[in-house]
Amino acid sequence: MPDVIKVRAATNNEVAFLAWDIDGMIPGCLGFEIVRLYPDTGEERCLAAWVPFKGQRNPRWIPQDTGVWPVQKTFWRDLTVRRRRDSIDLRPEGEMIAYRVRPVGDMKPGLEPVPVRPDQVVDGKPAYAGTPRPLGYLGQGAVGPPIFLGQMFGKARVAFTNGVLSTQWMSRALAEAGIKVGQRDKIRAELQNPASKIRTYLHGDVPDVLTSLMKRAKAEGGTVRLALYELGDDELCDAIVAAKDVVEVILANSGKDDQTKAWDFGNAPFRKRLRDAGVTVTDRLFNNNHIGHNKFAVYRDAQGNPQAVMTGSTNWTSTGICGQSNNAFIRHDPAIAEVFNAYWERMKADVFPPPASESAAGHVAQKQGVPFRAENHISNPLNGASAALDGMTVWFSPNDPGRSKKDIS
Structure with a gap:
């Protein structure tokens, strides 16, 4: 009888992706049961499933597992590797995990029955509608090699947000907080509240990575x-203020408000908070279609030598850390930190006339200079040459010296 012969998995500390091979078509196979294994403790956890068989319904969106509703693919994402299916508490990181995948079909004599693990009655009612479908194992399956569930990978620390998740889970979490779907102001306030468990669930470990160098x-x-590029979150702004004696900020402009037509509408109140608190801020205000799309930090030791760099896709806004799928990582590497530090210095030296006011539209004069673009035109730019980096290549933008937009206000 054909069977699952190989399982492979990879994780980013928030979600695991796994795939498996079979050595032929498996007669009567309805799908695959997936179990997460913890080799150090012997614990087993069958992965959650929400989509029932034909003839069944899940109107309350109550999870079963893949032993009740098997996966009908040969790959899967474990969305609950750290985020639990039934609560907003986190599983610990720093563990080794593995996955066992077994084919299943309708139960018949001679087959080992698949256990029904989840509660079949919830709040006094059946967990789902329709007749249960008993299943049996069609093979022994296979177990993949253990993988590390953590943030540290060599010189790098990596974290991800949870911007891609079940809308049903989100609606239930909001309901528990007394918020209805569609109440945008209340949802926005919840995502901006540092004490919110929903916010904590969504942003994962990213804010700690963003602020750890400070x-x-x-x-x-x-x-x-x-x-x-953007600053629009109270907690992250407070972290900068708390580090005002050791941090220097280059802050670009945010976009134009649709109603007031004022530029830098999102950043402006946070820019003022930094200044009022005594943070050293260099304004980089284009207020046009040029974008200062930076999201990085360079750590320098007490002697001023670059030692580490933080970057990634995450904007420093409540939306960036809670409403999108983003990442942040730190690399502890003096060579790459020096390259980013040189880029920061070139950016600060790339001075152009400011707009008429912080909220006024910029014009053709508000753009990156040719020397700045030219230095970015090579990889790993450092003092006009390409620095040697350990297995990495870094490109900065803008990097086309000849390109220049007209008046684009």
Whole structure:
């Protein structure tokens, strides 16, 4: 009888992706049961499933598992590797996990029955509508090699947000917080509240990665050079203010408000908060179609030597950390930190006339200079040459020296 012969998995500390091979078509196969294994403790956890068989319905969107509703593919994403299916608490990181995949079909004599693990009655009612379908194992399946569930990978620390998730889970979580779907102002306030468990669930470990170099600078006597496109989150702004003696910020402009037509509408109140608190801020206000799309920080030790860099896709806004699928990573590597530090210095030196006011539209004069673009035209730019990096290539933008937009206000 054909069977599952190989299982492979990879994880990013928030979601695991796994795939498996079979050595032929498996007669009577209705899908596959997937079990997450914890080799160090012997614990087993069958993965959650929400989609029933034909003739069954799941109107309350109550999870079963893949032993009740098997996966009808040869790949799957484990969305609950750290985020639990039935609560907003986190599983611990730093563990080894593995996956066992077994084919299943309708139960018949001679087959080992698949256990029904989840509760079949919830709040006094059947967990789902329709006749249960007993299943049996069609093979022994296979177990993949253990993988590490954590943030540290060599020189890099990596974290991801949970912007892609079940809308049904989100609606239930909001209901538990007394918020109805569609109440945008209340949802926005929930995502901006540092004490919100929903916010914590959505942003994962990303805020700690974003701000960790500033914490390190305060603890070790170093400094941080930060370059941001957007700043629009109270907790992240407070972290910068708390590090005001060790951080210097280049802050670009956010977009134009649809109603007031004022530029930098999102950043403006946070820019003022930084200034009022005494943070050293360099404004980089284009207020046109040019974008200072930076999201990085360089840590320098007490002697001013670059040691680590933080970057990634995450904008420093409540939406960036809670409403989108983003990442942030730190690489502890002096060579790459020096390249990013040089880019930060070139950016600060790339001075152009400011707009008439912080909210006024920019014009052709508000653009990146040719020397800045030219230096970015090579990979790993450092003092006009390409620096040697350990297995990495870095490109900065804008990097076309000849390109220039007309008046685009």
